[in-house]
Amino acid sequence: MDSTLVAAVISALGAAAATAGGAVLRTRASARTAARLIYAELTKNSAAVKYFRHTGSWVAPALSRAAWEEYGVTIARRRSSASFELVHRGYDALEIVPALAEGSLSGVRVPLLEDAVKELKDAITELGKIAHISSEQVEKTLAPFDGSEAPTAESRPEFPALSAGTTSLILLDRLTAIRALPLPTPLSDIPVALLERLVSERLDAEQPEAEHIVYDAGQQESVERLTPLRWDGKPPTGDPAVDEAYEGLVAVTTFGREVLGREPLAERPLIAFVHYGTNFNNALWDGYQLVLGDGDGEVFNRFSQCLDVIGGEIWHGVPEMLHNFDWEGEHGALHASLCDVFGQLIKQYTLGQSVEEADWLLGSGLLASGINGLALRSMKDPGAAYNDRILGEDPQPAHMDNYVHTSRDKGGVHINNGIPNRAFYLVAERLGGKAWERAGRIWWDALTGDGMRRGLLFADWAHLTAESARTRYGRHSIEHEAVLAAWNDVGVPASN
Structure with a gap:
């Protein structure tokens, strides 16, 4: 056996969901889908601006325009050019903020920063309208831009990080070749239909007011309009995967609060989907939520039983990880x-x-x-x-x-x-x-x-x-x- 063939036996699924499926989306995606993907990228990029507004520190993340460059053509095709111009100005403003954040904010820099933040907020608001994202969700996204309150240990802004799965694509390729198993795709090659479900259907979902929520995907790849099965204050369900995932989410929060003095560690609420797909041999954090497969029973058992896997996946969303680390x-x-x-x-x-x-x-x-x-x-x-x-x-x-x-x-x-x-x-x-x-x-x-x-x-x-x-x-x-x-x-x- 060539050792390099399994060199990444347990590795990440890959790149950010905001960069996925570009060529396909050009021909197949609706304006709503395109707007949701661009919304996901722009809000992720804007997290550093929110942090700067609260702390005065610029964390210099890697800013991406991939979704906009790939999918902006769909917005440009709309009858009015106003939407395209608003979003374009938002991305331009995002490029300006790092320069404004260097050194102290002078009398000249402050109004320029305010203008840039306004352009960003206008772009996100416009994308929210096209994407049919609720006004409440958009307002919640925009609120941290204000920066009017000093940050505390309990209110530090958190930033979603699109990250990697537990099982490597190389291993899944190998399993597919040996046993003709269904092959979950990496996020960089994910089909548009599945990408929309993972990235944007969450924005439509009805969620209880809770910090930890677990849904049952029922062996389906669609996570749209699922009913939550367990959240804070609810008793165990008797479904091991649901209860394990819930306890795992709570354990992450508890560790952050009691050991590190940090709450929350990642974006709230923490959400997990269990029983995802058929024989899904992976666990991944897609930047917003945790997706846990049941495994095929032949090579992998259910991923929800592994607390260290749950904690390690969510750890990708810790701000210091998001802003200081690449994946190569x-x-x-x-x-x-x-x-x-x-x-x-x-x-x-x-x-x-x-x-x-x-x-x-x-x-x-x-x-x-x-x-x-x-x-x-x-x-x-x-x-x-x-x-x-x-x-x-x-x-x-x-x-x-x-x-x-x-x-x-x-x-x-x-x-x-x-x-x-x-x-x-x-x-x-x-x-x-x-x-x-x-x-x-x-x-x-x-x-x-x-x-x-x-x-x-x-x-x-x-x-x-x-x-x-x-x-x-x-x-x-x-x-x-x-x-x-x-x-x-x-x-x-x-x-x-």
């Missing part, structure tokens, strides 16, 4: 690792496990009984999660000497994340006790600290975590030495 190469592998780390910590905290009691497996119980493996990934022993005739051999390295250079899996983001995963485990092992108390705190301090920037590599992250340990616990403290030793053990320099 060594930098992307660090992104994947942080989702694994905090997904694992959410599981351990919820179960009350010590470092010694935890299994350090991602997706324990997910592999079906006929598969020779323990889980999707092992943080304690990367490369040892499975060795199976269908899945192949776990390709994750545990040391930089074995870093996998590949064009697959966006440069091996879910292969090489085994290296920083192993480093975190070693820190936790050396410190003992509860991993979230010291090891997790060091990683969180680094993620939320002043040193964060785009494009970080493993060595950069090693330096930041060592600096965080030194700052919090002191130079040459047990914690500081544990971080330095762990990175040294995986072949990454971390001098600090």
